Amino acid sequence: MIERIVKDIKNLTFRFNDDDVLALASQLAYSLIFSFFPFLTFLMTLVGYSPISSGEVLVGLNKILPTNVLELVHNTVVEVVDGRNSHLLSLSLLATIWSASSGFNAVIKGLNKAYDESEDRSVFKVQFIAIMCTFGVTFIVILTMILLVFGQILGVYLAKQFGYSFMFQRFWNIVRYTVMFLTTIFIFAALYHYTPSRRLTWKEVMPGAVFSAIGLVGVSVGFAYYVNNFGNYSKVYGSIGAVIILLTWLFFLSVMIIMGGELNATLAFDREGKVKPKGKKF
Numbered sequence: 356m357i358e359r360i361v362k363d364i365k366n367l368t369f370r371f372n373d374d375d376v377l378a379l380a381s382q383l384a385y386s387l388i389f390s391f392f393p394f395l396t397f398l399m400t401l402v403g404y405s406p407i408s409s410g411e412v413l414v415g416l417n418k419i420l421p422t423n424v425l426e427l428v429h430n431t432v433v434e435v436v437d438g439r440n441s442h443l444l445s446l447s448l449l450a451t452i453w454s455a456s457s458g459f460n461a462v463i464k465g466l467n468k469a470y471d472e473s474e475d476r477s478v479f480k481v482q483f484i485a486i487m488c489t490f491g492v493t494f495i496v497i498l499t500m501i502l503l504v505f506g507q508i509l510g511v512y513l514a515k516q517f518g519y520s521f522m523f524q525r526f527w528n529i530v531r532y533t534v535m536f537l538t539t540i541f542i543f544a545a546l547y548h549y550t551p552s553r554r555l556t557w558k559e560v561m562p563g564a565v566f567s568a569i570g571l572v573g574v575s576v577g578f579a580y581y582v583n584n585f586g587n588y589s590k591v592y593g594s595i596g597a598v599i600i601l602l603t604w605l606f607f608l609s610v611m612i613i614m615g616g617e618l619n620a621t622l623a624f625d626r627e628g629k630v631k632p633k634g635k636k637f
Contacts, residue, residue, distance in 0.1 A: 359625070362625070366621045367617060370617045370621060374469055376610060376614060379609075380609035383462060383609040383613070384605040384609045387605045388602050391601065391605070395428060395431055396431065399436050403438065408436070409432050409437050413429065422582070423596055423597040423600045424600050456489045459484075459550075460482075462488065462546075462550060462613060463481060463485060463551070465613050466547070466551040466616040466620070467552050469616055469617050472553045476552060484549055488546055491542045491546055492542070492546075510523075510524055510527040511524075513527070541564075543563070543564035543568055544561055544564035546564075547563050547564060547615060547616050551616070555623075559619060560619050562622055566615045567611050567614070574608060574611055575604070575608070
C-alpha cells in the first residue's frame with residue numbers, strides 16, 4: 356500500500372512537470388482575473404436587492420480575502436450594492452462567461468494531455484463545455500460567498516429573531532460548511548467528468564474532486580493568512596500590489612483545479628498498468 360502511494364506521488368510529480376501544469380494554471384488565472392470584477396459586479400448587484408448592506412458584505416469578505424484584495428474591491432462592492440443598477444446584471448454576466456470560458460479551454464487541453472487523449476469533439480461542443488465549466492465554478496464562488504459571508508449573517512439574524520441558543524449557531528455553522536464542501540466536490544467531479552475527451556465514470560473522478568475541494572479551502576485560507584501577516588506585496592509592487600495578490604491567489608486556485616485532474620489521470624493509468632509517454636505533444 357505504501358509503495359503504491361509513493362509510486363503515485365512520483366507519477367504525479369512527473370506529470371506536474373511534463374504536462375506544464377504551471378503554464379496551464381497561468382493561462383487559466385489570466386482569464387479568471389478578467390472575469391473577477393464582472394462576476395463580482397453580477398453577484399453584488401444580486402445582493403443589492405436583499406436587505407444585506409454593503410458594510411455587512413465587506414465585514415464578511417474580510418474573513419476570506421486578503422486585506423489588500425478587500426481594499427481593491429471595496430469601492431466596487433459599495434457602489435454596486437448601494438446603487439442597485441439592474442442593467443449591470445446582464446452585462447456583467449456576459450462579460451464573466453466570455454472571459455472565463457476561454458481559460459477553461461486551457462483546462463480541457465490540460466486534462467486531455469493528462470489522459471494522453473487527442474481532442475476529437477467539435478469546436479462548438481468544447482466551447483459549450485467550457486461555458487458550462489464557467490457556470491460551475493461561478494456557482495462554487497456564489498455558494499462559498501453565500502455560506503461563508505451571508506450564511507453567518509443569516510445565522511446571527513435567526514438567532515436574534517427566534518432566540519436560538521449557542522448550540523443552534525454551532526449546528527448552523529456545521530451545516531453551511533458541510534453543504535459548501537459537498538457541493539464544491541460535486542462541481543469539481545462534474546468538471547473532471549465532462550471536460551476530458553475520455554469517457555470517465557463518476558467514481559473515477561471523485562478522488563481528484565475531493566483533492567481540489569480540500570486544496571481550494573487550504574490555499575485560500577493559507578494564502579490569506581500569509582498575505583495578511585507576512586506578505587509585503589505593496590512595498591514590492593507599489594500601487595498594483597493588490598492586483599498581484601489577486602492574480603497570485605487565482606493562480607494557486609488554478610493549480611489546484613488542474614492537479615485534481617492530474618491525480619485522476621494518475622490513478623487511471625495505475626489501474627490500467629499504463630505509463631504516460633514523456634513529452635507527448637497535442
